[in-house]
Amino acid sequence: MEFLDKLVIPQSAHHMVLLKYLLVLTFILFISYFSVLFGSTALSLYFNRKARKTNNKTFSRFSKDLIDLVTFNKSIAFGLGFIPLLSSAFCYSQLLHQTQLKVAEFILISLVFYLFGVVLIYVYKYSFHLKDIFGYLEGKNILSTNENDLILEEAARYKTNSEHLLRKSGRYGLIFFIVAVYLFLGAVNLASDVDSWKDANSLFGILFSLRTIIAFTQFIFASLAITSGYFLYIYFRPNSDKKISDEAYSNYSKKFLLTTGLIATLVLPLVIVAGVLLKPVVSLSFGVFGLTVILLFIVLLLANFFYFMIKENEVKYSSSLLYVLVLFFVFAIIKDQLAFDTSTKDQFAVLADNFNKYEKKERELLGGVVEVKINGADIYNGRCIACHAFDHRVVGPPYNSVLPKYEGKEDELIKFILNPVKKNPDYPAMPNQGLKPNEAKAVAEWLLQTYKSGK
Ligand code: HEC
Structure with missing residues (x-):
């Protein structure tokens, strides 16, 4: 993708610092949002499948509530997904200019998968509502009277179609999301792994590196934790206007989410430590270690929230839980970007030097004099x-x-x-x-x- 390189102008050391801050910001927006989208899609599909198999209304409703969690507004998918992802691609293309690294390109490919995924997930969401409409008609016995055979047939056909659509779009949407996350994390890992810059430009190098797998695992568990936390916050916080009145459903979903959250936050420390141990030595610094300790502390706090809510069987701390969850994402991202910063110090020194050369050349072009000629x-x-x-x-x-x-x-x-x-x-x-x-x-x-x- 030559065109990216054309958009790039060398950056001064000052600008690069700004770009790095921008990168942290875009990551915080994108990763936290996408984690909830990903987690709720995966869980919704899981419960949809369960509902189909057992014909259980609780599962079906849970599945629907889950997918409605973040898909209530399409512009959110644009503002918190598309825009940050696109800006991070541009940040990387500026920061890693002249390294021949394809980080920005990989992020753009990941963006395409993300967009397809979003479209499919919205189809999934809407076919859910269609299914409900058919379910309602069926419940009223409208579809089983013999008054109008043609309409009856048609409706039956639509019903099967929309069920197919529901299953397929959801499944493919999730697959697209998985590819999007995987590529994104792979690209981000490649950027901070200076040792493999020479040869790891192939897609395969990224996909099968242990670091990417660990990062992906961390993403999955973090997304389960934040999805649980967010769902609990939306439906169970004391002053929520979406409070669930159906007691059986409320109990089931509460228990499921709290347990999922607890398990996820218990697994996360292992993944985080593994991630730090696997980081390239050049990227480690006291800052990275310090942030890791803070991160582990935050996860411990989260696990405690989940644990006490299970024990007391009451969703008491959903607001604090959500704040701390956001804090978790912020610190996790700062830690990773700090590692990126540390490991690419030399690289950026070269880039800053390139900038100085570039600036000199530009001046020559503009003024015709470089060394001030004595006049x-x-x-x-x-x-x-x-x-x-x-x-x-x-x-x-x-x-x-x-x-x-x-x-x-x-x-x-x-x-x-x-x-x-x-x-x-x-x-x-x-x-x-x-x-x-x-x-x-x-x-x-x-x-x-x-x-x-x-x-
Ligand atoms: C503070 C005032 C002052 C400044 C500033 C000054 N000059 Fe002069 N300059 C004079 C004076 C007074 C004379 C007459 C000196 C004399 O005749 O002995 C003079 C004389 C000259 C002469 C004539 C010398 C001769 O052979 O008769 C030249 C040529 C000259 N200045 C060049 C310069 C140049 C070039 C500059 C700037 C770099 C300069 N001056 C700055 C005061 C100044």
Whole structure:
């Protein structure tokens, strides 16, 4: 994808720091949002399948509530998914400019999968509602009267179709999401793994690296934890307007989510530690270790929230739980980006140097001069004009009266400028102007030329 490279201009060290902050921000938006989308899709599909097998209304409702969790508004998928993902691709293409790394390209491919996934998941969501409508008609026995056979047949066909659509779109949507996450995490890992920059540009290198697998595992468990937390917050927090009245359903979903959250937060520390142990040595620093400790502490806190809510069988801490979950994502991302920053220090030093070269070249193109050429006119305007004019007396004599004797004797003029000696009794002595020899030469040349052309 050449076009990305064309959009890139070398960045100064300053801009690169800004780009890195931007990257952290886009990741926080994208990863937290996508985790909930991913987790709720996966769980919804799981319960949809369960509902089909057991014909259980609780499962079916749970499945629907799960998918409605984050798909209530399409612009969210755009604002929190598409835009951050696209900006992170641009950040990477700027940051890793001239490394031949395909990180930005991989993220763009992942973006395509994400978009297809989102479309399919929305189809899944809508076919759920269609299914409900058919279910309602069936319940009212409208579809089983023999009044109108044609409509009956048609409706039956639509019902099967929409059920197919439901199953297929959901399943494919999830597959697209998995590919999107996997590619994204692979690309991000590649960026911070300087050792493999030379040869790991192939898709396979990314997909089968242990680091990517660990990152993916962490994503899955984190997404289960945040989906549980978010669902509990939306439906179970004390002042929620979506409170579930059906007790059996409420109990079942509560228990399931709390247990899932607890298991996920108990597994997460293992994955996090494994992730740090697997990180390239160059990317480790005290900062990374410190943040890992904080992260483990946060996960412990989360596990405690889940545990106490299970024990007390009451969703008490759903708000705090959600805040801490967001905190978890923020710290996890800062930790990974810090590792990226540490491991790419040399790389960025090279890039900053490239920037300086680039800037020099641009200046050459724009101004034609790189090293400031000493300019006689400038020196005259800066130093001599206070006491000299060409045609009249100021403090010193008019140039037109003194320059004739220097015509063809530039060297003598230079000598005088460098070391003025008393000349004309009508004037005071000229103070030494402290010019360097090349400056004196430039101004002397300029004076003689200007005098000559003005004659
Ligand atoms: C502070 C005032 C002052 C400044 C500034 C000054 N000059 Fe002069 N300059 C004089 C005076 C006074 C004389 C007359 C000296 C004399 O005749 O002994 C003079 C004389 C000269 C002469 C004539 C010398 C001669 O052979 O008669 C030249 C040429 C000259 N200045 C060049 C320069 C140039 C070039 C600069 C700027 C780099 C400069 N001056 C800056 C005061 C100044």
